[in-house]
Amino acid sequence: MRERGFTLIETLAGLLILAFVLTTSLLIFTQRQQRLREADEMIVAWQALSNEAEFVRLSSYGTLEAGSSRPFETGSPLLSTLDRATTAVSVADWKPGLKRVVLTVTWNDGARHATLTVIRSATPGGQFW
Numbered sequence: 001m002r003e004r005g006f007t008l009i010e011t012l013a014g015l016l017i018l019a020f021v022l023t024t025s026l027l028i029f030t031q032r033q034q035r036l037r038e039a040d041e042m043i044v045a046w047q048a049l050s051n052e053a054e055f056v057r058l059s060s061y062g063t064l065e066a067g068s069s070r071p072f073e074t075g076s077p078l079l080s081t082l083d084r085a086t087t088a089v090s091v092a093d094w095k096p097g098l099k100r101v102v103l104t105v106t107w108n109d110g111a112r113h114a115t116l117t118v119i120r121s122a123t124p125g126g127q128f129w
Contacts, residue, residue, distance in 0.1 A: 038112075041082055045105045045114040048078045052089065052103050053118050061122045064101060066093040072103070082107040097122045 006014075051074045056064070072079075072087035079085040085107040094100040099120045106113040 041107065041112065042114065044078060044081055045085075045107070045112075046116075048072065048074070048087070048105055049103050049114060049116040051078070052087075053116055056089070056101050056103070056118050056120065061099070061120055064091045064099050064120060066091055066099060072105075079105065079107075084109055094119065 052072045055074050069088055069090040072089060079087065082105075085105060088102075088104045088106075090102045090104075092100050092102075101118040101120055103116045103118065104113060105115075
């Protein structure tokens with residue numbers, strides 16, 4: 001007489017498939033959370049770079065000293081959400097009448113960074129140039 005039900009091997013195979021599906025779903029969820037956090041950090045960093053680029057654009061050409069390096073003038077409250085964020089603005093002569101201003105934000109002990117380069121020219125005409 002035949003008995004109804006599953007054998008031990010069939011039950012173990014079903015549990016193995018279920019464990020595989022659950023583990024994969026958990027890994028997908030954790031990777032999604034990590035990528036969302038990294039995207040949020042990158043948005044904050046680029047917003048701080050944009051703010052500082054606007055500050056550099058509106059500052060006079062004469063205040064940009066070649067060879068100098070300093071932290072950001074703006075963005076410190078914005079960057080407080082990043083883990084151990086540091087900022088740097090370095091100015092270098094590029095061509096006659098042009099200076100290259102490199103803005104850098106580094107966080108997570110140097111593991112992540114974003115850099116923006118602004119080219120400033122010596123144009124006459126006052127504040128709006």
